[in-house]
Amino acid sequence: MKKTVETEVLIVGGGATGLTASMLLARHGVNSWLVSKYKQTSMLPKAHLLSIKTMEIYRELGVEEAIRAQSCPDAHMRYVGWYAGLAGADPDHGREIARLGAFGRGGEDGDWRAASDNRYANLPQARLEPLLRTHAQALAPGAVHFHHEFRGFREEADGIVATILDRDTGEQYEVHAQYLLACDGGQIVGPQLGVEMEGEAAVATTVSVHFSADLARYGRAHESEDVLNRTILNPETGEPGVLVPMGPDAWGMRSREWVFSMIAAPGDHKQDSDDEAVAKLLRTLGIAREGLQVHQVTRWPLNAVVAARFRVGRAFILGDAAHRMPPAGAHGLNTAVQDSYNLCWKIAMVLRAQAGEGLLDSYEAERQPVARATVDSAYGNWRNAWRIAASFGFSAANGAQQNWQNLRLQWADGPEGEAARRRATQGIGIACSTYHHLNVNYGYTYASGALVADEIPAPASLDSHGDFRPSTKPGHTVPHAWLEDTRGRYSINDLLGEGRFVLIAGEQGDAWCEAARALAAERGLPLDAMTISVREGERFDLRCEWLKRREHGPAGAVLVRPDRFVAWRSMTLAQDPKATLAAALDRILACG
Template structure:
């Protein structure tokens, strides 16, 4: 019997496979698709995701192939792209985005990894290659789950090898549904709840040299207001070899009303694309046109017995904010160590009950934020007062008020600038991306209040309170070598970080390490196994020199102690509680 069957070979499934491989969990991944995504789809990879991908040994490849940091510092707003006058393509708004390409001190202080950008069409082959390297012969594309049944001990699945028509049976203790909700969730009767069909979008993936029109190499996403049509469009460079204005490929999103038949006709969409961008005769090649509707939905449950839902099978987001793929990868990071702990007899199966209460609130908020980000673009567009169906010159007169410098236009220009500044709720939602917290039976609270945050969307405030992500800090060893505190957490193992006077905690951890996967280290500014030269860890740890923090394998703080009283008993009790164990092993 396998430990785990993974159904689906996208971001969630491939990440789960890689993580389970590193944790020594026997598994098989099947995907009904013949290959990885042929669509650019999601492209922004946030800091939390890059930490996970760094653990898997592929972050450097992703950074090398992704957008250079200096070419993803901003999002820009423009009056169209190209046209007969100099006003076409004029920029009228700019917002720092995702840590400003490494220039933001707050983002640099949050993690040793920076945000990056790589389209899913190019990311997934990297994930797949690494998954195959870690689990040879266990990553099977073109293999489709056709039926499955569950019982008290596991899951029995029938898989069709689509190329040959051969079917085979798989028996596994657990099944991970990473199939976008196409098969597993539907058969279990899982209901997706939330807002649907908020807008209809046609997305065009194309190749063209737009360097003569798309200026500002530091801008990643271009939001186009189109006075000549009264509509709008969004442009994102797709590389692959150059980025910014020199990108060889682009994705352009066009909005259509739900009852507009033009959006269903490829030729009409291609014509609308040329009109929107002002490129009537410019050479371009359309690779693919896809259609989708903006929705924000969350599954009514993330677990059904021995089946767990991850990624799009559990939650689907508008692309605004780039939270969908990142949430999927982070689902896998939350669940994988728990499965390994149970399968390796380090935890009771009750630990698996914490997956839904931890991930569902986080992803539900991500879905809500994605919808709010999408709707806020409507507010920004309305502030510009460009009217669909109006005479183009009327729209242009209105748009030129943004840069006229006339006193009578000052309030209008100010209102538009303020609306654009509000888009920091999408491009600088640092606490949403990185500062989310967990509350479940796998977290032991210490009675301290949640830190006050004047802006819980934009401001991430590091702290080592139970339930919070492990704060980033640069540490030094006795040879002066620098390393991030995150690197001390080893795959599938807990880490006890004691203060400089926490010798008793470390001795207790050494005794308990025979029963649980547990490491320990002392960290202090002047003394310890590792030094905290900038006092960053000392500032965030929330305890004195003799206290300690227990970190889970997914780098979330699970427990914190202020004093070393009866250390072995305290630590043992905390681990038992986190791992769902009724008695000491």
């Protein structure tokens, strides 16, 4: 008889999206079965920046410490910069043209620190995914299967039946599950379901070279130890590229591994050979071939597309299968991980009969608009790269003499130099949407879905990319605050997540807490409740941080979802708190 596996959720794909989903489901007590057709996790180092939200998730899953142990130190990832080449005969080769604080400046940016007690990490995908695999296997022993290929599936009345090939033994077997998560990069499941990708496909081709070399010995390299991404604009060649350190044991310019990506022009689909790509790298950086070890040359099309559907029956589309975008802004992997975080608690509650099936429809309602906005942002960032270079007077159409003449104005005295620097400052201002985008990858909101919307406006952002305004309006990430007791301060984030709802009431909101605890007991809900106030209640906000952000009165309350988004709030105490909260939970959980 054909082998049959019975599980609750089948995960197709063993990248960051699928492995994160496996860990989350295990923490929620849900059985899953993950398959990946590959023998191992990705060897590509292309995705490397892990956002605040992503690191909040990995802290909850117990992976943060392992990631930070290998991550780039904060001191080496505070800025991005633009440089006149890296090395060369001219004394100005390698000279810094401009720099911009980026990704929270290694934890130094006050706005980013106020948003969360967590911060960015920088670890190449090729080193991140083995860590995730190890933790997933520990959380769900026997449930993570590499070199097992998904061949297809059919949906039945009570679940799905998938056919899997064990590529080690050649054995084919079936998996019976309630739900299927397509985390396969859009290779099989989405096309099989007829899900179309909408947007701009293959607008250009990016070529990247992963190599090892000692670049610290060149020119002015030692002057930029606090810079992570370096955009190289060599006046001699007019061929721009981005140079990113990959560690693994030293960072900054002492990094031994690097990735150099050629900046692709719109419509430029030329496929250089590996030798041509390496030759372009040598020309642009101005370095010798001696001492350079090439690990791999990779090419991929630049896409700006979003799936037309994120749910088809019992199948859900996540990660690159749901959205693909240019790397400008470092949103791709982070958006994928946050797809898993949005969906997995909902699946757990439906499987445990704590919520109605309609809760699962909120996944598409919430994540698809966010994906579209993020893809649009990344696509705009990619197109802006050429505008930024042009603001320095750099162009591939210029000759070397003209490029040098224009760039040297950045370091010149007098009116011409001042005017050139003013144009350049306007140029790097464009880059804020790529590197200073707290409101894009942290401040995004849900307009509808598993929440009870209210008509009270949230604080208006003055800049759509950089100006994040925390709010307790339903659909927003819960504002961060530091709380305190006799042992010291702790983050409000320590009280959230872990697959549980949390009701937070003001100092006169005890009735809300009583109602929440009664409903949790009656319905078997993972729902905690507490009061937070300056000098009264169960938790103490001695520095008024929560008070300044809660946006409700002393008898009001907010309900925070397991993924740290506000689901409901009341500005005051209702006449019947239990009935009011019960009605809100029914709407959020689709209980009817």
